[in-house]
Amino acid sequence: MSKHLGQLRPVYVAGIGLHRYQKPSDTAYVELGLTAVRQALDDATIKWPDVQGTFTGTALLGMAASRPMLRHLGVTGTPMTQVENASASGSSAFRLACIEVASGISDVCLALGVDKLSRVAPAATTTGMRELSGDRVIPATHFALLANEYMSTYGATAQDIAGVAVKNFANASLNPNAQRPMAYTLDEVLAGPAISGILTRLQCCPVGEGAAAAIVVSDDAIDRLDIHPARCVRVLSSALRSEELYGAKSFDAELTRVTTENAYEQAGIGPADLDLVELHDAFTIEELQYVEAMGLSAEGKAAADLAEGAFHIGGRVAVNTSGGLLGSGHPIGPTGIGQIAEITRQIRGEAGARQHPGARTGLAHMVGLGAVCAVHVLQGIPT
Amino acid sequence: MALTSVEPSLYDVDDAGRPTLWGVRDDTGFVSFPFQQWGSERTGAHGDDLQRVALSGKGRVQSVATVQRHRNDDIATPFTVAAIVLDDGPMVHGILATPDSASAGDHVVATTITVSREGDQVAELRFCVDPSAKDRS
Numbered sequence: 001m002s003k004h005l006g007q008l009r010p011v012y013v014a015g016i017g018l019h020r021y022q023k024p025s026d027t028a029y030v031e032l033g034l035t036a037v038r039q040a041l042d043d044a045t046i047k048w049p050d051v052q053g054t055f056t057g058t059a060l061l062g063m064a065a066s067r068p069m070l071r072h073l074g075v076t077g078t079p080m081t082q083v084e085n086a087s088a089s090g091s092s093a094f095r096l097a098c099i100e101v102a103s104g105i106s107d108v109c110l111a112l113g114v115d116k117l118s119r120v121a122p123a124a125t126t127t128g129m130r131e132l133s134g135d136r137v138i139p140a141t142h143f144a145l146l147a148n149e150y151m152s153t154y155g156a157t158a159q160d161i162a163g164v165a166v167k168n169f170a171n172a173s174l175n176p177n178a179q180r181p182m183a184y185t186l187d188e189v190l191a192g193p194a195i196s197g198i199l200t201r202l203q204c205c206p207v208g209e210g211a212a213a214a215i216v217v218s219d220d221a222i223d224r225l226d227i228h229p230a231r232c233v234r235v236l237s238s239a240l241r242s243e244e245l246y247g248a249k250s251f252d253a254e255l256t257r258v259t260t261e262n263a264y265e266q267a268g269i270g271p272a273d274l275d276l277v278e279l280h281d282a283f284t285i286e287e288l289q290y291v292e293a294m295g296l297s298a299e300g301k302a303a304a305d306l307a308e309g310a311f312h313i314g315g316r317v318a319v320n321t322s323g324g325l326l327g328s329g330h331p332i333g334p335t336g337i338g339q340i341a342e343i344t345r346q347i348r349g350e351a352g353a354r355q356h357p358g359a360r361t362g363l364a365h366m367v368g369l370g371a372v373c374a375v376h377v378l379q380g381i382p383t
Numbered sequence: 384m385a386l387t388s389v390e391p392s393l394y395d396v397d398d399a400g401r402p403t404l405w406g407v408r409d410d411t412g413f414v415s416f417p418f419q420q421w422g423s424e425r426t427g428a429h430g431d432d433l434q435r436v437a438l439s440g441k442g443r444v445q446s447v448a449t450v451q452r453h454r455n456d457d458i459a460t461p462f463t464v465a466a467i468v469l470d471d472g473p474m475v476h477g478i479l480a481t482p483d484s485a486s487a488g489d490h491v492v493a494t495t496i497t498v499s500r501e502g503d504q505v506a507e508l509r510f511c512v513d514p515s516a517k518d519r520s
Binding site: 129130131132133134135136137138141144145146147148149152193194195196197245248 | 416417424451455462468
């Protein structure tokens with residue numbers, strides 16, 4: 001009989017590390033990755049030889065990215081696997097690291113995400129099966145269509161949707177690791193340039209590079225390696241699903257709905273138990289669609305809830321305290337693990353100016369081209 | 384002069400430039416676009432168990448978005464993309480014949496425009512508001 005993560009032995013995030021997300025630069029991916037890994041090891045108060053398995057999430061670096069980077073920590077023969085799942089690469093690497101520890105194969109695993117911008121064509125473009133509108137429909141247009149549908153169905157305005165960017169840039173301005181750490185007014189967000197439909201430049205996430213790392217451990221490792229249990233955050237659930245047939249409904253939203261319900265069930269919680277969420281807001285409309293799909297807002301009410309402050313730091317459930325993909329950035333491989341780092345920081349009470357009061361239970365959500373969706377629920381351990 | 388389709392694997396055009404979109408029907412009656420024989424997303428039926436079907440080319444606009452900036456400099460802007468639920472079932476992303484010429488809820492029909500590709504005049508698919516739609520609503 002198959003099992004889920006919650007039915008295996010407990011697994012915890014014990015250490016986190018980041019290289020700031022930034023515009024494309026000459027920084028080698030090795031430097032990006034090593035910065036994040038060393039920070040995570042120090043944060044967990046363990047040494048590199050303690051790591052028994054590594055999963056590196058990367059969509060753009062090319063074949064065999066792990067060893068040219070990780071060998072500089074000292075060669076130990078530790079297993080190395082690269083994980084590619086488009087934008088969900090980091091989340092998928094994290095999932096595999098958790099499963100390896102929860103299953104008992106390892107006590108300590110590294111989940112790392114690292115990427116630098118490069119042109120990698122999706123495999124779907126090589127199937128020989130043509131798309132009706134060819135390469136005219138870029139991601140910004142796909143989500144501009146969803147925004148148009150949301151507006152005509154629920155009466156939301158362009159200003160309502162742009163409000164997501166205002167909130168997330170305000171959060172990013174408090175995040176030293178964010179790629180766009182600057183607050184913008186609503187007028188500035190709406191001012192353009194227009195990209196597609198109602199989506200202006202500041203309503204679309206930037207391209208960039210960076211790295212994020214998480215050390216995942218078992219109870220045995222906490223005891224054996226003298227890791228401080230008060231700084232460990234339990235991973236209650238891990239759910240990963242791929243797109244099904246939803247008729248004319250938004251597949252991103254429906255896939256999120258199914259995957260989140262799966263994650264809630266595994267964790268034994270419901271949406272009312274969440275204190276914070278890091279979700280895939282590559283485009284502003286996504287945040288509104290996904291909070292509804294997650295059960296955090298009634299259908300069509302997300303814009304009103306946002307305007308009332310429900311998703312702000314200090315609100316009912318803080319969404320994207322890091323700044324999200326819009327403000328913090330979306331370097332692809334690192335993004336999902338960066339979400340884990342932010343939730344961990346919040347639960348530990350170490351988020352500084354962007355601390356959400358009482359943060360104990362958080363949800364991390366990413367969608368990837370395909371489409372796939374990965375959701376993890378994390379919770380602080382009672383002291 | 385007879386026109387040829389820019390995308391013959393997706394649609395044919397007759398001498399007058401009228402397009403026929405080709406879809407695929409599986410053994411449950413599920414229709415998808417475009418035609419392929421690798422397998423039905425609903426049942427996995429493949430090969431001769433799939434039927435090539437001509438779609439009506441008519442549908443209803445679910446949403447629109449006008450593209451102002453495109454990462455490919457060879458693609459001229461603005462142009463309007465419409466998410467269209469075809470009467471036969473599948474949803475497609477089509478380009479409107481004229482930017483901003485349709486809105487959510489409008490009935491549209493497939494048509495073509497003549498474009499030049501490598502010195503040849505070929506027919507490229509577009510959608511326009513269906514003049515017979517008031518009889519269908």
